[in-house]
Every structure is written in structure tokens, then in C-alpha cells.
Amino acid sequence: MKRLLTAAFVLLISQTALAGVKIEHWVSPSGARVYFVESRVLPMLDVQVDFAAGSVFDPEGKSGLAGMTRSTLDLGAGKLDETAIAEQMADTGANLAGGADSDRASVALRTLSAKDKREPALDILRNVLHAPRFDAAILEREKARTIAGLKEALTRPDSIAGKAFWSAMYPNHPYGRQATPESITALGRDDLIAFHARYYNAANASITLVGDLSRQEAEKIAESIAAGLPKGEAATLPAAPEKPKWSLTQLTHPATQAHVYVGLPAIERGNPDFFPLLVGNYTLGGGGFVSRLMKEVRDKRGYAYSVYSHFSPMRQAGPFQIGLQTKRSQAKDAIKVVREVLDGFLKDGPSDDELSAAKANLTGSFPLRLDSNKKLLDNAAAIGFYGLPLDYLDQYQAKVEAVTVNDIKQAFSRRVRPENLITVTVAAD
Amino acid sequence: MRLKYLLPVLLAAGLSTAASANPYETTLKNGLRVIVKEDRRAPTAVQMVWYRIGSTDEVDGASGVAHVLEHMMFKGTPSVGTGEFNKRVAAAGGRDNAFTSRDYTAYFQQVPKEKLPEMMQLEADRMRHLNVDAKEFAQEIKVVMEERRMRTDDNPQSKLFEQMNAVAFQAHPYRRPIIGWMNDLETMTAADAKAWYDTWYVPNNAYVVVTGDVDHKEVFALAEKYYAPLEGRALPLRKQQIEPAQEGTRKVTVKAPAELPVLIMGYKAPILRDIEKDSEPYALEMLAAILDGHDAARFNKKLVREDKVALSVGIDYDNTARGPGMLYLHGTPSEGKTAGELEAALRAEIAQVQKDGVSAQELKRAKAQLVAGQVYKLDSMFGQAMEIGQIEAVGLPYKKIDRMLEKLQKVTAAEVQAVAKKYFNDDALTIGLLDPQPLDGKARRPAVATRH
Secondary structure, three states, X not given: OHHHHHHHHHHHHHHOOOOOOOOEEEEOOOOOEEEEEEOOOOOEEEEEEEEOOOHHHOOOOOOOHHHHHHHHHOOOEOOEOHXXXXXXXXXXXXXXXXXXXXXXXXXXXXXXXXXXXXXXXXXHHHHHHHOEOOOHHHHHHHHXXXXXXXXXXXXXXXXXXXXXXXXXXXXXXXXXXXXXXXXXXXXXXXXXXXXHHHHXXXXXXXXXXXXXXXXXXXXHHXXXXXXXXXXXXXXXXXXXXXXXXXXXEEEOOOXXXXXXXXXXXXXXXXXXXXXXXXXXXXXXXXXXXXXXXXHHHHHOOOOOOOEEEEEOOEOOOEEEXXXXXXXXXXXXXXXXXXXXXXXXXXXHOOXXXXXXXXXXXXHHOHHHHOOOXXXXXXXXXXXXXXXXXXXXXXXXXXXXXXXXXXXXXXXXXXXXXXXXOEEEEEOOO | OHHHHHHHHHHHOOOOOOOOOOOEEEEOOOOOEEEEEEOOOOOXXXXXXXXXXXXXXXXXOOOOHHHHHHHHOOXXXXXOOOOHHHHHHHHOOOEEEEEEOOOOEEEEEEEEHHHHHHHHHHHHHHHHOOOOOHHHHHHHHHHHHHHHHHHHHOOHHHHHHHHHHXXXXXXXXXXXXXXXXXXXXXXXXXXXXXXXXXXXXXXHHEEEEEEEOOOHHHHHHHHHHHOOOOOOOOOOXXXXXXXXXXXXXXXXXXXXXXXXXXXXXXXXXXOOOOOOOOOHHHHHHHHHXXXXXXXXXXXXXXXXXXXXXXXXXXXEXXXXXXXXXXXXXXXXXXXXOOHHHHHHHHHHHHHHHHHHOOOHHHHHHHHHHHHHHHHHHHHOHHHHHHHHHHHHHOOOOHHHHHHHHHHHXXXXXXXXXXXXXXXXXXXXXXXXXXXXXXXXXXXXXXXXXXXX
16 A cells, blocks of 8 residues: 555656655654655665764864764774774775764765665664774874874965865854864864764764665664664754954965955855845856856956855855955956955846846756755755755745845845955965 | 666676667767667756867877867857857756866766757757857966966976876877966967867767667757758878887976875876777776775775875776876875885885785675676766766777676786786886975965954
């Protein structure tokens, strides 16, 4: 009976061109939120476990702790040392991936779905999540590698600009703090164990499964992952970031090209302003080759190979960002053009033609957002982690269509105020 | 749906010859080949147009023209105005771009399936009717110079790689960078780009690859409609250029602002020319997988994790190309270790394979990864089109992709040991070293922040 129902449902879906993806959601008996998309086309399975355990939770003076906890998580767990983990994964043809960003720490498994391949791979995944060793010698080695990488990054104009940009945007919020050689040196094994104990728990986890699996199997796998985690408590967020005051930071560097970032903290995930900002930004600098920034900076003047603007909503207000690279002697001219384009857009918003073009692309390209298991996984995991509505994808096109020029102007005037804009340049003459 | 049931059968048979006719192929009267791989999993389609022309076909003084022309291809035709191409793809809900390599230049659009005909019309139009306007060229060449600054001039590792190839190859055009030398870009004219287009952009020098939720017969009919009216033309003779044998180690050092040294050891290596008869390129590919195929593969396990002589280490080897091949070992020494110590450690790993070979377990593991990878690759329509396009670009038939995988599965430990002995040969070695310089090395500007 269940089969029949599913078949009928599939038929219905294929008749409504705007329908998104069927994401099933439940809470596992052990308290983890689970998101499941059944996709039987290929004999493979993706499992991603996300924890609210990103760098926003790094204690002061210990920046880099979230990243180090995640990167050493799969370097020895339970009875398996780091070599056994990597070898056994390779033996089944599976991959273990993931990482930590500002909000989230992820552990992602891709495996063949045949039981004899899937089960050994899932065993390793559970080991890594439930019983990481945080071996002291391995931690020291990884600290040394991370410190070397940080020192190298501090010689690169794009990294220098990126770091300066984030610390200027978030002067009093953890989003603005970044790992340094000193903060990494300060990390001890106890810090990792405490961080893991606090944040890698069922209440703080969302588990996303996409692939060749029944609902029943998905329930079993999800619970086997959640049951081995401490019940725990969800993470508590710091106070929301404040809007910074306008500032210009100019850093020197011998590079041939200047790197320029302009932006501010703009919007958090799930905020209704997102759709007007998304649609508006398409015209401003999000629409690739057809955006105003691209036309003015690249096509008309040949100032840059890459120029863009985008909004990156995060758990708390994530950035609006404009970026470009240009010959160092023309950085000032390029920034002037960027400001003219931005100011003009803030004043008048898009034209009617531009608005229609933005909507045509954003709604028309919707199928391209969902045409692989990897993309389904990314979407379902973000919906789960950020607690977006389950019908977020179903509603996407209608929400884009509903946006008016006035919505865009108002949303931009709330979110992108010139008096809050941060500008960072590296290697500009 | 069909795929799901077909795949396990294929895999069980060790990826033996597929009975299915998919992908499908036809050749138009003007010489344009059209290859269609149907994949009905989602209502999208990818069109790629591949031209058998890349930086390897350039001549001295005009390096970078293949890539500059790629940029100019978006600048309009008599019927599609400047900037209109991108606009139409965007209006169709599509994404598009292009890329230039040593061996080929390719253009693509990813679109909802019902927009494929319009994309085919657009690509057909610019295959023969491009405007190379001098004013547009004058702007676009600046963009390309910015691209070179970004990708190469300010990127110490790219610069090292560029210099290394310029030393490893002396006669063969692979010595020139794809993006072109800056001076060549500075002196290039619209007429150079136009001549390149007129010579090489003809249907008989191209092929179209379409993947996605399409019916091959419909795609063939569309190709007939849009591409068939274009006239083919004889291509200039391309003389084979053979790199003279290298007779001794070459060394190159690049100084650039950086914190860490980088070492690259590049060995001349064989390229797959005959899928059936060649064996060494397969063996070298399996060797690369055994040394660097996963986190506990030999290089990372020994050099990064156990001996801590390297912060990172890896191998690059592509066994398909139109020109000669190279196998690169590369890495960054740990703090307190020198590039010389890293080089000695890499050599010791190679010597061990030469002396003791590789284990059955290691070989089996590399093959298991290969089998799984064949399933994972089907997750991306774009990836499937890329695979077909790239293999055709080097003159190998896409129909033999499965056969190549079968040959890889048959590689023995003895063959791996034999190629290790043969190709890690100092006389065919080029060593590149990035010598890191302090940012304020020239003391021209202090590296301190100033706030206003």
C-alpha cells in the first residue's frame, strides 16, 4: 500500500512543474533532527551530520578550536587509528568529507548503497562521531600544519584582504575573530574534548540522508548515529552582531593587483528580506555576466576579470559583499565605479526590464539547483540545519515571482546602508 | 530509472562493454560530430561545444590567442548583439561559460531541458558568424591581462608551474602558458584573434556533446537544423612537434612573496595513444593512486603523518593529452625541513616502489576506489559531458571509456613496479623550486595597516 501511495504522489509531483523536492523530516528517538530525500536513480548514499559547532562558538583567545576539533575528529576513533579509517574507507570506495565554517561543523559520508559497502562505511562514520580519540601527538602535528598554513595565508593578498574584511565587519562578534598562529598554539587536547562534549550532541545535530534508501532504513541509520551521541543541549548563540561604522582599511602588499572588498553584516537565514535581496542583487552583481557591476567594471572598462556582489545569510547576520581584483594603479578608479553602481542601485533599484530578467533567471534555473544528489544534499542539509520551512524549495519560485521593485528598494535600504559599509583594499596604490 | 538496473549489472561484470547504445552519435555533412548521452534523472540538459584547438596550436609571439578568442566569443554576431549571448542564456534560466586548455577550447550551457534548442541555435550562430570588433577587443584584452595577474603573476605556485613547463619543454608548444605571456597579450591585436577564429572555428574542427533529459533523435534533428547549414572548410596541416629527448636533470627557481617553499619534481611520462596496446599509462595511473589516492596512501602516511617532513604532498599525472606527458610530484616541506630534505624523502618513496613493488592490498584498494568513482561520476550531468569531451579532445574515442577502466582494473603489481623503475629517471627530470621571499623584501613598502 505504501508503495502505491508513493507512486501516486510521484505522478502528482511530475504534473506540477513548480514542485521542488520531497524532504521527509522527523526527530529521531534520541533527539536528532533528521531530513531524508529518497533518490533511487543511482546506487549510492550520502549521509551528512551537521552540528552547530562552527567557529562562532570558539572561546575568546582560542580561535580555531572549532576547526581543529572537526579536522582531527576522523584522525583516530574507537579501535581505529587514522590509517585504518582512511584505508577502510578506501576499501569500500567511500569518502569521508566535511569541515567547519562559522556556523556549522559537518561530517559527510558518500558511499555505494549496496549493504556490503554501506554498512562498513557507516560503522566508521559512527565511530568517528561517537568516539574520536583526539590523540595528543596527532593534535600537535595538525597544529603545526595549521600554523604553517596560516602563516602562508598571511602572505597572500586575497587572504589578507578576506581576514581584514571580516574583522572590520564584525569588530565585536565572534564572526570577526580568526585563528592566528598564537591562538592555535594555545589549543590543548582538553579544549578539543570539552568542545566536542559540548557541541557534538544529538540536540545540537541535524542528520541529512539522500540516496538509494527506504524511509525505514533511513530511520534506522539516523537513529544509530544519534543514539551514540550524548543527548546534550542545543548551542546558545552570542548576541547579534552590531552594524559597524563606515571605515576604510588600506593594507600594503607588493602584488601586481589590488584586492578590494566592500560590504557589511546584512541578513540572517530565514529572514523574509532574503528574497527581495536575492532578486535585487541579481541585477546589482549576482547575475554573473549580465549584472551591472560586471557591465560597468569589466565589460565597459576592462578593470577586472572577476567582480561580483552577493548576500551570504548565516545563522546570525551574514555579509553582503562586493569583491574585485584590479591592477593596483587603477584600484581607486575601480572603487569609484563600484560606488556609483551601488549608489545608483540603492537609489532607484532595478528597472522593470532588469527585474523581469532577474526573475526569469532565478525561477528558470530552479531545476539546475536540484539535478544531482549532491545538490539535493546541500539543499536539504541547509534547510535542516537552519530550520527553514520544509517547503522552502517548493515556495522558492513563487517567492521570487512575488518580489517588486519597491520590495527591493526597501529591503536594500534596511540592509545595505552606506554609513555602515566597510571597505578593505590590499595592494592598492 | 533504466540506469539503476543497468548499473549493478555493469559493475558486476567488471565494467565490461555496455550493451546499451547510449551515448548516441551522428556526424553532419559538414563534418560536425554530435554526441548525445541521455540521462533522464532530472529535467535539465548540458550542451558543450568542443573545438580541437588550444594553446598548443599557437605560435611564438602570439601565445594566449586561443584563450583571448574564447573571451571574444561572447562579444556578438550580426544577429546576436554584444553581451546578448549571456543575456539570452540567463533569460533561459541557464548558466554558461567556457574554458581553454592546451589541447582544446570548449563552451557550455546548463539549462532546463526545454531551452536546449535555443542554446544550440546560439552556439551554431557563433561557430561561423562572430564579430571580432576592435573596440570590444581593446577592452577585453585588458580583462585577460587582469586574469593573468590574478591567476599567475600574483600566485607564486602558478608562476612556478609556468616556469617549470617553460624549462621542461624546449621545442614542444606545451612550454608556453595557456593564458599567454604578458608581453604577447600586450602586443596582440583584434586581427590576430580574428585570424585565429577564421582558421579554426569550423564545424569539421568541432564536436557537440549533449547530456541530460533529452531524446537523442530530437537533438540530432536540432543539430541538423542549426549546425548543418554551416559550411566546413579544410584545416591547415598541423605538423606534429616532438620534444627532443631530455638528457639530464633541469632545475628552475622562482622567487616570490610567500612563507613556504614549494618543490615540484616533473618527470617526462608516457601518454595513452592506443587504448588496447598501451599498458604503461595505466600502470602509472594506478601507481599515482597507490602513492596519493587517499589520506593513508603512501605519500601522506609516510611523509606528512609519520615523518612529518612535509606539510602536504601529492602527485599529478594525466595520461591523456595531444602532446607529451609529465608526471609531477609536488609538496611543501614542514617548518624546519628544507626542500632538499623533502626531495630526498620523495626519492626514497619512489626507490622503495622500484625495489619492493606495491602490495596486492594497495592495488585492490585503488581499484575499489576506481569502481565506486564510476558510480559517483554519474551524479553530475556536467561531469559526464566533460568526460566525453575531454577524451575526444585528445583523439581517443569516448566509446572506449569503459574499456580504459577495464584496462586499469587489469594492471598488475609487476607492471606498477616496472613503470616506477622506467620513468623515475633523473635524466628526464625537471625540478622546480619556489624560493619564498619576505613581503617587504624590496623594502619598498612596510607591510603595516593604515586606517582612515
